[in-house]
Amino acid sequence: MGSSIAVSAQELTFAMEPSYPPFETTNAKGEIIGFDVDVANAICQEIQVTCKFKSETFDSLIPSLKAKRFDxxxxxxxxxxxxxxxVLFSDAYYDSSASYVALKGKATLESAKNIGVQNGTTFQQYTVAETKQYSPKSYASLQNAILDLKSGRIDIILGDTAVLSDMISKEPEIQFIGEKVTNKKIFW
Known part of the structure; x- marks a missing residue:
């Protein structure tokens, strides 16, 4: 969790990119739900303030936080x-790792040429710095990358292991390929 200001109000507004289950997603009522919402609600309960949640694109979270558009x-x-x-961060509350996915039977790490990653993420940073064999394509959301994967415009996606696991449970034609990436210089 990142923060740029001290809070002394009765209400705390958290911004998040709600297309990233299981961390955050939007339910049928339009409410943002998920693991990060649960963490934020626990923080609000502990400091006795009301939580509010705001949707924001991932790559604008830190710039908007610095501009004080939310708390x-x-x-x-x-x-x-x-x-x-x-910005200031809390202690890490999740041990992050990255994984690759592809359509079943379509690509391997060795045969892939085009890789999809979400804008502003450490997965994008890792792809540019460490995987010169691929041509990266950046997306506003992981869901957009999935659409391009299914249509054959990219061969593989690199993303958060937990998020991709949730996605695979809903998209049976997609599978993990290769090993998890646990580069502590980038994912922590």
Missing amino acids: AAISAIDITDARAKQ
Whole structure:
């Protein structure tokens, strides 16, 4: 969780990118729900304030937090040195890892040429820095990358292991390929 200001109000507004289950998603009533919402609600209960939740694109969370458009951001944000220079973080509450997915029987890590990653994520950073064999394509959301994967515009996706696991449970034609990536310089 990232924060840029101290809070002394009766209400605390958290921003998140709600297309990232199980961390955050929108239910049929339009409410943001998920693991990060549960964490935020526990924080609000502990400090005796009311939680409010605001939808924001992932790549605008830190710039908007710095501009004080909300009080805190909580959206499976990996802590990096660059981000920690911009905003304050809580202690890590989730051990992040990355994984690759592809359509079943369509691509391997060796045969893939095009990779999809979400804008502003450590997965995008890792892909650019460490995977020169792929041509990266950035997406506003993981769901957009999934659509391009299904239509053959990209071969593989790199993303958060827990999020991709949730996605695979709903998209049986997609599978994990290769090993988890646990580079502590990038994912922590």
